[in-house]
Amino acid sequence: MNNILVVMNQYVYPPNDGGKLGIYYRLKCLSTKFNMHLVIFNTENVNVENDDFRWAKNVMVVPRLKKPRYMCNSSELIKQFISWGISRMPRQSYILNSNDVRRKIKAYIIENNINIVLLETPFSYVAVDFCFLKKRNIRLVTVFHNVENIYFQETSSWPRWLSCFEKKRIEALEKIVLKNSSMSICVSPYDAEWYKSTFGIKNIKYLPSVLPQTSKTWKNSKTQYIIFFSQLSFPPNYYGLIWFLENVFSKYSDKYPDVKLKITGRISNDRERIIKKYNKNIEMTGFLKDNDFKALLENALFSIVPVKHGSGVKIKLLEALSCGMPSITTKHCYDGIRFDAVKGKEPFAVADNADDFLKYMYDFTENSCIRERMSANGYDFYIKTYGSQDNIDNWTKNIFGEENT
The missing domain is CATH 3.40.50.2000 (Glycogen Phosphorylase B;)
Structure with a gap:
């Protein structure tokens, strides 16, 4: 069974919203196909329980690396702003960036014979070394849940000049990650088409999210x-x-x-x-x-x-x-x-x-x-x-690589 290392920028348990549910349930289903090793950046500082991911072979939880802005005093905010500004990274990557964490992940990959790395967001790219992965012939797969630069632009409350600056950084990041990934997967068909047409990327595919089978509970009642x-x-x-x-x-x-x-x-x-x-x-x-x-x-x-x-x-x-x-x-x-x-x-x-x-x-x-x-x-x-075995099998095939199946 292949060893896959999944890098997440948030702790997705409990899966109490749609985004977390999509990630958690898909990884749980895929754990029947792969030995699942998880690296989770606990950016929201949630309480962690040992059995939250009992289906995974191992879980490495990375404590929050940067103090949130609302917890910083004025001096800390200025220092963090300057550090982020010269980092050339989008903020969502900057808060995950750590040489120490990268070294630990590199050692973990070697020790556990990892042959596939799955990034649950392009922002997690700072946790891995692209050159190291290529040298060891490790397959890199990235999941895109949005066109991140568009998502940021439409949801940001930042000042306009700063939003434009950050959007350009995110777009540059997306291009780098797409070019360095063996396969990229979008959970929206529109997003896959946008990336293909905008960046000329071919190794990208749309796959529906893997979601749990449910019961049809809606009642055709005469409520008002x-x-x-x-x-x-x-x-x-x-x-x-x-x-x-x-x-x-x-x-x-x-x-x-x-x-x-x-x-x-x-x-x-x-x-x-x-x-x-x-x-x-x-x-x-x-x-x-x-x-x-x-x-x-x-x-x-x-x-x-x-x-x-x-x-x-x-x-x-x-x-x-x-x-x-x-x-x-x-x-x-x-x-x-x-x-x-x-x-x-x-x-x-x-x-x-x-x-x-x-x-x-x-x-x-x-x-x-x-x-x-x-x-x-x-x-x-x-x-x-979304809830079929065929969908799970398609994810398995594209993560593992069609040429290897």
Whole structure:
């Protein structure tokens, strides 16, 4: 069995959000195919338990290397800013950079006969020595969860001049990592196409995230609410919701005044006040415990995912499909979760504009047969695309290398 060393820039246990779940579950599944060795940078300083990754052969946890900005005094902030500025690294790589850690990883690779290194983000490249890997003929595979420079640009709250500076650094990093990787894997088809066309990279492929098989729990009930569940601290989610409220929901409420829009998750007081001003039929649930959240999902008429910006896969859409909930989303979301289906077999509704979005909402509200069909299609698509053994086998083949299988 091949020995694979996985380098992660975050501690993904417990897998309590979509991104962590995708990484944790995929690695757990792949541990049946490889001897899995993990190097985890504990950048969030979470509590670590010995059995969090019991399926791995060994786990090396690297304590937080740089003090977070909110814990620094003025002098420390200035010193760290200068150090980062002259490092030529994006900040997400800078906080992982350590000669001592690189030496330990190099020694670990030799001692344990590692023949594949998997980077769970391009920012983790600072943990390995490209020349050393090539000299030992070690295969390097990098997973891209977003087009990182675009993701940063669309989510950054930094001053504009500093954001532009950092975006260029991230883009340069992506190009270096792509060129030095034996294989790069994107979890979004749009992202793979962007990298190919922008950098002329050929050794890159789209593979769907590996996610757990689930039960179809959504009920086609006659409840009077639809749902939007997402982190509104994430700018693309917040601005997508504002677009929906301004262009779609007011017209929908005029026709269906008894149907509420329930919005889940924590949100700042300022943003909550702004959202509530749009319509009296908006209900903010706040943070919900797991059982309450699942009950809310199971009984909603349908979900909306009106995101129009941001790279990567929209995890909330996958969560809706995984329980069989009918969903309406945008062309932008479709670019991250594409399907090839004949009319009547679509797993979710894709709206090109506000009028299309509104029409789908009318259809879903009025016709329980449409909701039931979309529920079945969406759940079947999720299981076959993300929760299948074929998907796990494709990941195995591309990590190991098709030429070696």
